[in-house]
Amino acid sequence: MSGHEQSYIAEAFRANWLTTAGANLDGFEREMSARLAGRHTLAVSSGTAALHLVLRYLGVGPGDRVAVSTLTFAGSVFPILYLGAEPVFVDSERQSWNLDPDVLESYLRDAARRDELPKALVLVHLYGQHADVDRIRALCDEFEVALVEDAAESLGATYKGRETGCTADFAILSFNGNKIITTTGGGMIVARSADAIRAMRKWAHQSREPAVEYVHEELGYNYRMSNVLAGIGRGQLTVLDERVAARRAVAARYRDALADIPGVALQPEAEWGTHSRWLSVLLFDPEERPVDPATLVLALEVDDIETRPVWRPMHTQPLFRHARRVGGEVAESLFASGLCLPSSSSLSAAAQDRVIDALRRALTGSLAAAR
Numbered sequence: 520m521s522g523h524e525q526s527y528i529a530e531a532f533r534a535n536w537l538t539t540a541g542a543n544l545d546g547f548e549r550e551m552s553a554r555l556a557g558r559h560t561l562a563v564s565s566g567t568a569a570l571h572l573v574l575r576y577l578g579v580g581p582g583d584r585v586a587v588s589t590l591t592f593a594g595s596v597f598p599i600l601y602l603g604a605e606p607v608f609v610d611s612e613r614q615s616w617n618l619d620p621d622v623l624e625s626y627l628r629d630a631a632r633r634d635e636l637p638k639a640l641v642l643v644h645l646y647g648q649h650a651d652v653d654r655i656r657a658l659c660d661e662f663e664v665a666l667v668e669d670a671a672e673s674l675g676a677t678y679k680g681r682e683t684g685c686t687a688d689f690a691i692l693s694f695n696g697n698k699i700i701t702t703t704g705g706g707m708i709v710a711r712s713a714d715a716i717r718a719m720r721k722w723a724h725q726s727r728e729p730a731v732e733y734v735h736e737e738l739g740y741n742y743r744m745s746n747v748l749a750g751i752g753r754g755q756l757t758v759l760d761e762r763v764a765a766r767r768a769v770a771a772r773y774r775d776a777l778a779d780i781p782g783v784a785l786q787p788e789a790e791w792g793t794h795s796r797w798l799s800v801l802l803f804d805p806e807e808r809p810v811d812p813a814t815l816v817l818a819l820e821v822d823d824i825e826t827r828p829v830w831r832p833m834h835t836q837p838l839f840r841h842a843r844r845v846g847g848e849v850a851e852s853l854f855a856s857g858l859c860l861p862s863s864s865s866l867s868a869a870a871q872d873r874v875i876d877a878l879r880r881a882l883t884g885s886l887a888a889a890r
């Protein structure tokens with residue numbers, strides 16, 4: 520927390536507007552909209568809920584296909600299943616680790632020939648780095664595939680000078696506890712169209728028609744955010760730029776401190792934008808430094824340091840063993856050789872030094888030699 524949250528929460532208590540309406544909800548949506556090029560916004564209970572509503576708005580239903588980056592968290596994919604549609608997993612490129620436009624192009628050309636085009640594409644901006652959206656957007660326009668940005672991990676990042684969350688017609692954000700700013704749990708829909716937000720707002724509020732008794736013409740969901748949590752979000756939003764700066768400083772320190780170890784590099788920063796470094800992620804060269812990330816996780820755990828492998832690609836998940844995929848080898852190799860490091864904006868220099876020391880010992884000592 521930044522310290523600014525309490526005043527917004529206190530105001531909600533003072534006004535006795537604590538649940539699903541109030542000044543913090545209006546303010547949070549308005550303030551995020553101001554940050555994101557005036558796009559329309561809707562605060563909801565999670566990023567996953569936000570994606571569910573957007574895909575439904577786009578008409579995704581049983582029998583449809585939805586293309587999605589394979590290197591991501593399950594929250595990018597589960598809403599496709601909620602709607603009875605089928606995911607098609609698309610591989611990454613090595614420059615940003617995000618969805619590969621070349622792979623997408625050959626997939627869409629082939630799918631068009633077979634009349635199997637996906638209805639939508641969920642484009643993930645991984646670990647705080649924006650995908651190469653201009654090319655991807657042009658392909659989606661050509662093949663009439665709706666484009667949704669999954670900006671859950673990238674709030675604060677930019678693409679060619681534009682903020683993440685406003686490079687497509689629809690985007691979703693997450694304020695889960697592990698994200699760069701948090702409401703303890705929550706999400707947001709960002710859309711170019713006010714009509715779209717109006718429709719989704721109704722669905723998120725149990726599809727209540729404007730009548731004194733409860734009238735429902737459509738299926739709805741209880742996906743609302745509370746006015747208390749929106750107050751936390753407002754306080755957090757005031758420090759977003761500081762958080763990005765702090766995370767980038769953490770990444771730069773890791774880079775400098777490990778620069779002399781051959782075969783170890785941070786996730787590259789693509790030339791098209793600013794990486795928020797939501798997470799600092801290392802990649803080991805399989806020739807020069809063949810380290811198994813899972814072994815390293817266990818070795819660091821002994822020193823009470825929590826690290827994680829890169830997201831396990833969705834096409835390798837047991838749940839999706841029968842799903843379609845387009846490529847996947849790049850995502851698999853990033854999973855096989857990548858490690859997510861402690862990256863918090865509040866990580867002290869002393870704590871980070873401890874991580875660096877342990878990493879250096881593990882990488883240059885017995886662990887590396889054993890392989």
Ligand SMILES: *Cc1c(COP(=O)(O)O)cnc(C)c1O
Binds near residue numbers: 564567671695705
């Ligand atoms: C966190 C996350 C989500 C889901 O957000 P929740 O608020 O946790 O539901 C979706 N996609 C990605 C890439 C995420 O990292």
